[in-house]
Amino acid sequence: MSNATGSNDHAGSGKPRPSDFIRDIVAADLASGKCREVVTRFPPEPNGYLHIGHAKSICLNFGIAVENGGRCNLRMDDTNPTREEAGYVEAIIRDVAWLVEGWADHCFKMKPRGAKPVVTERDGRRDYYMPPAENVPSAELANPRSAVVEPFYASDYFEALYDYALQLIRAGKAYVCDLSAEEMEEYRGTPEKPGRESPYRNRSVEENLDLFQRMRAGEFPDGARTLRAKIDMASPNIWMRDPVLYRIRHAAHHHAGDQWCIYPTYDFAHCLSDYIEGITHSICTLEFEVHRPLYDWILENLNLPRPLPHQYEFAKLIPSYTVVSKRKLVQLVNEGIVRGWDDPRLPTLAGLRRRGVPAQAIRDFAYHIGVTKYPSLTDIAVLEHTIRDDLNRRALRRLAVLRPVKLVITNLPEGHREEVEAVNNPEDPAAGTRRVTFTREVYIDDQDFMEEPPPKYHRLRPGGEVRLKYAYIVRCDEVIKGPDGRIKELRCTADLGSKRGGPTANRKVKGTIHWVSAADSIPAEVRLYDRLFTVPEPDADGADFRQFINPNSLEVVEARLESGLREARANEHYQFERLGYFYLDPDSTADRLVFNRTITLRDTWAKLQSRQQQR
RNA sequence: UGCCGGAUGGUGUAACGGUAGCACAGCAGACUCUGGAUCUGUUUGUCUAGGUUCGAAUCCUAGUCCGGCAGCCA
Numbered sequence: 248m249s250n251a252t253g254s255n256d257h258a259g260s261g262k263p264r265p266s267d268f269i270r271d272i273v274a275a276d277l278a279s280g281k282c283r284e285v286v287t288r289f290p291p292e293p294n295g296y297l298h299i300g301h302a303k304s305i306c307l308n309f310g311i312a313v314e315n316g317g318r319c320n321l322r323m324d325d326t327n328p329t330r331e332e333a334g335y336v337e338a339i340i341r342d343v344a345w346l347v348e349g350w351a352d353h354c355f356k357m358k359p360r361g362a363k364p365v366v367t368e369r370d371g372r373r374d375y376y377m378p379p380a381e382n383v384p385s386a387e388l389a390n391p392r393s394a395v396v397e398p399f400y401a402s403d404y405f406e407a408l409y410d411y412a413l414q415l416i417r418a419g420k421a422y423v424c425d426l427s428a429e430e431m432e433e434y435r436g437t438p439e440k441p442g443r444e445s446p447y448r449n450r451s452v453e454e455n456l457d458l459f460q461r462m463r464a465g466e467f468p469d470g471a472r473t474l475r476a477k478i479d480m481a482s483p484n485i486w487m488r489d490p491v492l493y494r495i496r497h498a499a500h501h502h503a504g505d506q507w508c509i510y511p512t513y514d515f516a517h518c519l520s521d522y523i524e525g526i527t528h529s530i531c532t533l534e535f536e537v538h539r540p541l542y543d544w545i546l547e548n549l550n551l552p553r554p555l556p557h558q559y560e561f562a563k564l565i566p567s568y569t570v571v572s573k574r575k576l577v578q579l580v581n582e583g584i585v586r587g588w589d590d591p592r593l594p595t596l597a598g599l600r601r602r603g604v605p606a607q608a609i610r611d612f613a614y615h616i617g618v619t620k621y622p623s624l625t626d627i628a629v630l631e632h633t634i635r636d637d638l639n640r641r642a643l644r645r646l647a648v649l650r651p652v653k654l655v656i657t658n659l660p661e662g663h664r665e666e667v668e669a670v671n672n673p674e675d676p677a678a679g680t681r682r683v684t685f686t687r688e689v690y691i692d693d694q695d696f697m698e699e700p701p702p703k704y705h706r707l708r709p710g711g712e713v714r715l716k717y718a719y720i721v722r723c724d725e726v727i728k729g730p731d732g733r734i735k736e737l738r739c740t741a742d743l744g745s746k747r748g749g750p751t752a753n754r755k756v757k758g759t760i761h762w763v764s765a766a767d768s769i770p771a772e773v774r775l776y777d778r779l780f781t782v783p784e785p786d787a788d789g790a791d792f793r794q795f796i797n798p799n800s801l802e803v804v805e806a807r808l809e810s811g812l813r814e815a816r817a818n819e820h821y822q823f824e825r826l827g828y829f830y831l832d833p834d835s836t837a838d839r840l841v842f843n844r845t846i847t848l849r850d851t852w853a854k855l856q857s858r859q860q861q862r
Numbered sequence: 863u864g865c866c867g868g869a870u871g872g873u874g875u876a877a878c879g880g881u882a883g884c885a886c887a888g889c890a891g892a893c894u895c896u897g898g899a900u901c902u903g904u905u906u907g908u909c910u911a912g913g914u915u916c917g918a919a920u921c922c923u924a925g926u927c928c929g930g931c932a933g934c935c936a
Contacts (some may be wrong), residue, residue, distance in 0.1 A: 266876085292936055327935065428934060437932055439864045473934055483865040485932045494934035513936050537866055537931045560867085562929090567873090573936095615885060617875045619868090622929055626873050629886050639899060674899070705897065714895055747895080759895045825896045852897045 264314050267618035269559050273311055273528055282527045282554065285317030288399070289343065290324040290517070293335040293501070295573040297342045299594040299609070299630070300564040305343060306613035307561070308530055309351035318356045320379060320524050322399035326516045328500040328507075336501075337391035338588070340398060342596040344389035346606050352385045357396040364407050364523055369552035375407040376553070377523050401511075401520045402503040408511045408519055409463065411549055412474055412492060416455045420548050421492060422448055423458040424475045431473075434480070435488050441481035442488045448477060462495055465508045469495050474509075478544060486541045490514055518542040519549075521556040529556045532563040533622060562622040567783040569594045569627065570792055584796060585779075591832075591843050592779045592800050602776065603820055603830025603845035608637040624784065634846050638820055638828045643671050646683060646716070646761050646809040647823035649773060651690035653736040653765060656721060658743070663687040664766075667717045667746070683809050685718050688765035690807050692826075695760040696737060698726060701859060705758035705852075707737070714759040716824065720745040761824045768807040771840040774832065775802040808840070815840060822848075 276282050287308040291297060297305075312319040321343055325331045347355050356379035364375040380396045387393045415421035424447045426434060436442030450458075459474055461467065474493035482488055492515040499505040521529045529542075539558050546555045570576065571594055579585045579593065588595055591602030599609065611633040616625050646669070656663075667685045672678035695706040695713070707713040712722045719741035729735045744751040779800045785792035808823075815821065821829045827847035834841045 271878090290936095294936085324936065330935070431934075432932080435932060437864080441864090442932090470934065475934095485865080488932085491934050496934085510934095512934070517936085533867075534930055535936090539866090562868090615874080619875075621868055621875095623874065626886065629874070632886060635898090644896080670895095673896085703897090716895060718895095720895095752895090756895090758897080761896075822896085822898085825898070827898095848896075848898050850897075855897080 265310070265614055265617070267561075268620070269307070269528070269530060269561060269618060270311060270314070272559060273315060276527070277315065284527070285311060285315040286320070286525050286527045287312050287317065287530060288320040288322050288521065288524060288526050290322045290401075290520075291339055292324045292327075292331060293339060294330045294332065295335060295576065296338055296588045296595045296597055298571050298576065298596060299566055299569075299599065299612075300571045302346060302596060302609050303564040303613050303616065303618075304530070304532075305346055306610055307618055309347050309354055310613075311528065311530075312354040313351045317527075318354050318379060319351070320356045320358075320399050320526070322401065322520065322524070323502070324513070324517065324520075325400055325402045325500070325502055326511050326513060328496055328498040328503075328510060331501050333501040336398065338597065340391040341389070342600075344385075345600060346596060346609060348385070348389065348606065350606075350610060352388060355388055356380070357383065357388060357393075357398050360393065360395060360397045363403055366407075372550060372552045373410070374552050375404070375410075375523050376525065377403070378525075399520075399524060400502050401516045402500055404516070404520055404523050405503055405507055405511070407523060408516060409509075411519055412459065412511075412515070413456070414549060415476065415492070415545075416459060416474075417452055418548065419452060420477050421474055422450050422455050422477055423462065424448070424473050424489075425471070426473075428470060431491075435485065436480070438483075438485060444480045445475070445489065448489070459493075462493070462509050463507075465497070467495055469497055471495060476515075476541075476545070478541075484537055484540055486514070486538050487544070490541060514538055514541050515545060518545050518556070518558075521558075522546060522551060522553070525553065526556040527554070529558045531558060531560055533560050533620065536560045560620065561618050562620055564616065565622065565624050566594060566630070567624055567627045568778040568780050568785075570780070570786050572786070575786065575792060578793075579779075582793075584793070591774070592776050601830075601832065602843050603638075603828060604634055605637050605641075605820065608634040611637065627778070631846055635828070635849065638822065638845065640674050641672075642820040642822040642828055643678065644669070644673070644822045644824050645812055646763050647771075647773075647812070647826065647829075648690045648692050648761065648763050648768075648807045649775075649804050649823075649826060650693040651763075651807050652693045652696060652734055653688060654691050654721070654762070655688050655736055655738050656719075656741045657724070657738050658740045659687040661687065669717045681811060683717065683811070684764045684767040685715075686764040686766050689715065689762040690765055690768065691715075691737075691760055691762050693734075695758075696723070696734070701856070703855065706760055707758070712742075712756045714745070714756050715762045716759050718746060718762070719743065720751070720754060720756050761826075763807045763809050765807075767810050769810050769813055769840070771806050771808050771812070771842060773804050773806040773829070773842045773844065775804060775844045776800060777802075806842075812840065815842075820845070 289308045309319045359380045364377040367374050424445050434443050473491045475489045478487045480488045493509045496510050497508045542558050589597035589601045612630045664686050666682040668680050669683045700708050714720045721739040721741045723739050725738040727735045777800050780795045781797045782795045785795040817831050828845040829842040832841040832843045
């Protein structure tokens with residue numbers, strides 16, 4: 248098939264375009280001429296924050312648009328006024344724009360602010376169509392309060408949906424039902440037993456029309472009546488047993504205001520929203536598979552003039568060592584187990600972003616996990632790998648000491664101070680070098696010295712040698728302890744000829760450790776994050792996931808950073824050498840820096856050590 | 863036990879009747895002024911039983927196991 252209009256590069260990763268059963272269908276539809284352009288949509292309900300699971304869906308929907316020169320609409324699936332809030336809409340726009348920026352922003356579609364569907368006559372049939380805004384600068388797409396564009400909203404189609412409901416009634420395919428919720432449940436039957444027809448099922452068209460109009464006019468209380476599709480109460484598929492299309496809810500809507508007291512259900516609104524926007528491929532998760540016959544039934548019974556959208560289902564992401572369900576995320580936030588929706592320990596896009604995870608790494612993750620109909624548990628190590636892989640290439644290297652121990656070089660004069668040259672990124676020579684101040688007294692990390700080290704320990708020990716990165720090889724002569732027995736300082740002598748370019752520079756020593764100048768470094772708060780849960784599936788078998796919370800998911804240390812980090816920038820990713828990747832937190836102030844550890848470096852020593860301990 | 867869907871190494875995925883491949887994880891080694899990165903090697907797999915075929919992960923039959931569905935949630 249042709250790539251003429253699409254990118255052959257997946258998600259900006261340089262990897263070949265992916266292939267999966269949905270992309271195969273899209274390619275076949277294009278090849279057969281079943282559709283000429285590809286239009287997808289990402290339809291979150293604005294009642295929570297987007298998370299890594301949504302990222303899979305976003306990458307799928309936007310990816311298909313990018314690869315085929317199509318477009319992808321961001322749509323708020325907001326048909327239930329009692330659950331949804333405008334505040335979430337802004338967060339969703341921000342997260343989506345962040346995730347697709349630089350990759351799919353040209354396919355990312357919103358609509359002119361305030362626009363409603365265009366009404367036309369086609370072949371004597373009334374038609375509603377909601378086109379996207381054209382030529383929108385990407386800054387506007389990323390601005391949740393843009394004056395020119397806004398997302399698509401299912402609630403903008405309420406008038407059209409009402410009209411479609413009227414058409415169904417007139418065709419004798421929908422009726423107003425007076426059964427209470429409890430009665431309806433009873434009439435519905437069970438999966439094994441067919442349901443019974445409602446006594447209101449055979450009302451006349453005129454009576455249905457009258458009643459439905461009065462439902463809209465607010466004549467009945469919540470729950471008094473519903474509009475139902477007239478399909479088949481004996482269907483083996485529960486969703487075909489005269490499903491509810493409209494319910495009465497005397498409640499204001501976050502977007503539509505207070506003009507409605509009847510609201511369409513998901514099943515009625517979703518397929519028609521897709522149609523109205525000209526969606527070709529409506530991609531959703533597996534739990535909607537059994538709804539597909541209803542999706543098709545509604546569209547096919549409306550005599551619509553344009554091509555109909557089709558629904559395809561894939562398995563949603565289940566990541567290990569975290570939870571992703573809206574209810575559980577809300578619980579973590581509301582119970583104060585984490586500090587908010589953007590807590591860096593959460594799998595929310597806002598949390599991952601704050602932690603320092605690049606959007607590219609999330610897109611790479613989506614690429615690696617693939618798309619199938621098999622509901623699998625995905626090892627979070629795959630995400631950790633794509634994060635390290637991306638950050639290794641781009642992060643600026645800096646020196647920082649998390650748990651400082653003083654090291655004094657006795658053969659250097661009091662007040663000695665010099666500058667050494669340090670590499671900014673060994674993966675990227677263009678990143679250049681910088682000067683770092685080296686002094687007689689430095690700090691090293693307490694893990695880099697042991698009085699009685701285990702076998703294979705390559706770092707500093709009494710009488711042992713180690714290289715201070717970019718500076719000298721030092722030998723530990725003496726360990727000075729305070730009255731409490733804790734190490735106060737390490738007294739060392741340096742091999743003064745061992746600096747780069749010096750006569751003994753090429754001497755081999757087992758270990759190289761990082762350091763910062765005692766006098767020239769700056770203090771900072773560093774937040775060390777670990778997985779939020781201690782088990783791969785914290786919510787398996789209906790167990791209370793809170794019992795598996797990792798008590799050490801956050802550790803705060805008072806660190807010392809090389810002084811150049813005073814100018815650390817937000818949005819810049821840093822590697823603190825030998826420690827991991829770090830990212831400036833918005834809690835930082837002018838005189839107090841706060842860093843989040845995005846992720847540690849791969850640590851083969853730690854692995855070796857834990858294996859030794861297990862023996 | 864109704865309907866819909868699914869099953870390939872430890873995990874995730876590819877192979878579209880023709881050599882079971884890739885990634886992550888693991889293990890072993892090389893290299894290294896990051897125990898990082900990089901490179902090399904390597905352990906482990908087609909749910910079961912029949913059938914069709916020169917040939918089956920793939921097609922057929924039967925079974926097993928797993929997931930989803932009985933909101934006026936999405």
